[in-house]
Amino acid sequence: MNKREFKDRVYGELAAVTKAMANPHRLEIIDLLAQGPFSVEQIAGYTGLSVANASQHLQTLRKARLVSVVRNGNFILYSLSDDDVFRTWVSLRELGTAFHAEIEKLVQNFREGTKAIDAQTMISLLEKDEVILIDVRPEEEYRRGHIHRALSMPVDRLPGELNNLPRDRQIVAYCRGPFCVYADEAVRLLLENGYQAVRLEEGYREWVLAGYPAQTA
Amino acid sequence: MNKREFKDRVYGELAAVTKAMANPHRLEIIDLLAQGPFSVEQIAGYTGLSVANASQHLQTLRKARLVSVVRNGNFILYSLSDDDVFRTWVSLRELGTAFHAEIEKLVQNFREGTKAIDAQTMISLLEKDEVILIDVRPEEEYRRGHIHRALSMPVDRLPGELNNLPRDRQIVAYCRGPFCVYADEAVRLLLENGYQAVRLEEGYREWVLAGYPAQTA
DNA sequence: TACCTATTCAATAAATCAATTGAATACTGA
DNA sequence: TCAGTATTCAATTGATTTATTGAATAGGTA
Missing domain, CATH: 1.10.10.10 (Winged helix-like DNA-binding domain superfamily/Winged helix DNA-binding domain)
Structure with missing residues (x-):
C-alpha cells in the first residue's frame, strides 16, 4: 500500500x-x-x-x-x-457556535425575555436554599438521572403544579441542553404567573460531563 | 418562531x-x-x-x-x-479510531516493522542525551515551529545527510501527526542503513496542544 | 394460530455533493 | 501594456444522500 x-x-x-x-x-x-x-x-x-x-x-x-x-x-x-x-458532538456544537454568530443570535432571540444562570451560581444559591431547582424533562429522563436535589416537574404537567411552588424563592429550570426548549417554556409560564424563574445554562448531560453531583431515582 | x-x-x-x-x-x-x-x-x-x-x-x-x-x-x-x-478534528479522529478498528489496523499495517515512543519517554531520553530528535517535515514547517531541540532533517534530504548522524544513539523522527508518513519513511531509511530509529507517536501539533516545549527558528 | 404493534427493508424520485473543464479574475514584473 | 502565474468561478456530468412508500420482518398476546 x-x-x-x-x-x-x-x-x-x-x-x-x-x-x-x-x-x-x-x-x-x-x-x-x-x-x-x-x-x-x-x-x-x-x-x-x-x-x-x-x-x-x-x-x-x-x-x-x-x-x-x-x-x-x-x-x-x-x-x-x-x-x-x-463529547464530539459538544466539540462540533461549540465550534459552530463560536464561528457562526447566527446560531447564538437564533438562540438568544428564541429566549428573549428570559434569563439564565450558570452551574456555579446555581450551586451556591442551592446550598443557601435561595432557589428551587426543577427538572422539566419528561419523568422517564428524570428517573434515569438528574441533578442532585432537583424536583421532577415535566413541563406539560407544570400548569397543574403551579400552586405547589413557592413564590418567595427563585425557581431554576433545566432540561436536556443548550438547544432544548422545555426549560424556556417552563420559565415563560412561571414568569407569566408571577414567579421568579430563570433557566440553568447547562443541560443535564453537560452537568454530568462537568462532574457536578447527579443522582438517579 | x-x-x-x-x-x-x-x-x-x-x-x-x-x-x-x-x-x-x-x-x-x-x-x-x-x-x-x-x-x-x-x-x-x-x-x-x-x-x-x-x-x-x-x-x-x-x-x-x-x-x-x-x-x-x-x-x-x-x-x-x-x-x-x-481540536474538533482531533475529537473526530479519536472517535473514529476508537470505534473503527479498521483504522488502527490500517495504520499499524502501514507501519509494520517500525516502532514508536511517546512524548514522555522521548523527553526523558532527550534530557539524558540518549537520543537525537529529527523533524522530517519540509524545512518551511520546521522554521514555523518545531519541538524544542529537534534538528531539521526533511525526509527528501535525509539520504544525503546520513553520514552526519551518529550511529551510537537512537534517532527519533517526528512529522505532522498520526497519519503523516514522513517519519515512517525516515525511520525505514535509517533502519535500512544500520541506524537505531523510532517514530515519535505525536506529531508537532499534538505536541504543542499538549503544552510541551516548542520553538520557532 | 391469528392478530396486533414496532421496526426495517427496498425501491423510487428529488435534492445535494464532488470532480472536471475552460474561461475569468487578480497580481507581478519587464 | 503585455505576458506570465495563481486562483476562482460557473457549468456540466456523475455519484451520493434524503424522504417517502408500502411490503416484509420480528416480537407479543389472546
Missing part, C-alpha cells in the same frame, strides 16, 4: 464517521440520545420525523457505530455507543 | 459546519493546515488534488468559516481559522 492509498483509506474512513453526523436530524437524535436510551417511536416523536425516516437515520448512525441497540420486546432502544460520541 | 422551526434552524446550521468536514480531502486539508498556512498549490501538491479541485474544497471550508485567507502577491495562503478547528 503506497502513501496515497494509505491516506485515502484513513481519511476516507474518518470522513464516513463524520458524514454520519453531518445531517440536522441525526445531530438532533444524538443530542436526544445523550439523555439515555429511546425507542424509534419516541425518537420520531421528539424530532418530528416519521418512524420510517427516523429508522433510516438511525441505521446510518448504527453503521457508523455511533449508536448501540437493545431490543426490549416490541421495542428497539437506541443509545449513544459511548460518551465520546457526545 | 416555533419550537420545531427553532430546532431545525439550529441543527441545520451545525449540520452545515459538520458537512464541511465530512469529506476525506477536506479532512486531509485540515490536518495539513494544522502545521501552518499553505498556498492552494502547496495544498494541491500534498493532497494529490488538482489545483482547481483543491480550490473548490477550500471554498467549502471557507464558507463554513473553518479556514481563513491571506493574499500574498500571487499566492493565497489558507490557514485554520482557530485552534478549535484542530
Whole structure:
C-alpha cells in the first residue's frame, strides 16, 4: 500500500464517521440520545420525523457505530455507543457556535425575555436554599438521572403544579441542553404567573460531563 | 418562531459546519493546515488534488468559516481559522479510531516493522542525551515551529545527510501527526542503513496542544 | 394460530455533493 | 501594456444522500 492509498483509506474512513453526523436530524437524535436510551417511536416523536425516516437515520448512525441497540420486546432502544460520541458532538456544537454568530443570535432571540444562570451560581444559591431547582424533562429522563436535589416537574404537567411552588424563592429550570426548549417554556409560564424563574445554562448531560453531583431515582 | 422551526434552524446550521468536514480531502486539508498556512498549490501538491479541485474544497471550508485567507502577491495562503478547528478534528479522529478498528489496523499495517515512543519517554531520553530528535517535515514547517531541540532533517534530504548522524544513539523522527508518513519513511531509511530509529507517536501539533516545549527558528 | 404493534427493508424520485473543464479574475514584473 | 502565474468561478456530468412508500420482518398476546 503506497502513501496515497494509505491516506485515502484513513481519511476516507474518518470522513464516513463524520458524514454520519453531518445531517440536522441525526445531530438532533444524538443530542436526544445523550439523555439515555429511546425507542424509534419516541425518537420520531421528539424530532418530528416519521418512524420510517427516523429508522433510516438511525441505521446510518448504527453503521457508523455511533449508536448501540437493545431490543426490549416490541421495542428497539437506541443509545449513544459511548460518551465520546457526545463529547464530539459538544466539540462540533461549540465550534459552530463560536464561528457562526447566527446560531447564538437564533438562540438568544428564541429566549428573549428570559434569563439564565450558570452551574456555579446555581450551586451556591442551592446550598443557601435561595432557589428551587426543577427538572422539566419528561419523568422517564428524570428517573434515569438528574441533578442532585432537583424536583421532577415535566413541563406539560407544570400548569397543574403551579400552586405547589413557592413564590418567595427563585425557581431554576433545566432540561436536556443548550438547544432544548422545555426549560424556556417552563420559565415563560412561571414568569407569566408571577414567579421568579430563570433557566440553568447547562443541560443535564453537560452537568454530568462537568462532574457536578447527579443522582438517579 | 416555533419550537420545531427553532430546532431545525439550529441543527441545520451545525449540520452545515459538520458537512464541511465530512469529506476525506477536506479532512486531509485540515490536518495539513494544522502545521501552518499553505498556498492552494502547496495544498494541491500534498493532497494529490488538482489545483482547481483543491480550490473548490477550500471554498467549502471557507464558507463554513473553518479556514481563513491571506493574499500574498500571487499566492493565497489558507490557514485554520482557530485552534478549535484542530481540536474538533482531533475529537473526530479519536472517535473514529476508537470505534473503527479498521483504522488502527490500517495504520499499524502501514507501519509494520517500525516502532514508536511517546512524548514522555522521548523527553526523558532527550534530557539524558540518549537520543537525537529529527523533524522530517519540509524545512518551511520546521522554521514555523518545531519541538524544542529537534534538528531539521526533511525526509527528501535525509539520504544525503546520513553520514552526519551518529550511529551510537537512537534517532527519533517526528512529522505532522498520526497519519503523516514522513517519519515512517525516515525511520525505514535509517533502519535500512544500520541506524537505531523510532517514530515519535505525536506529531508537532499534538505536541504543542499538549503544552510541551516548542520553538520557532 | 391469528392478530396486533414496532421496526426495517427496498425501491423510487428529488435534492445535494464532488470532480472536471475552460474561461475569468487578480497580481507581478519587464 | 503585455505576458506570465495563481486562483476562482460557473457549468456540466456523475455519484451520493434524503424522504417517502408500502411490503416484509420480528416480537407479543389472546
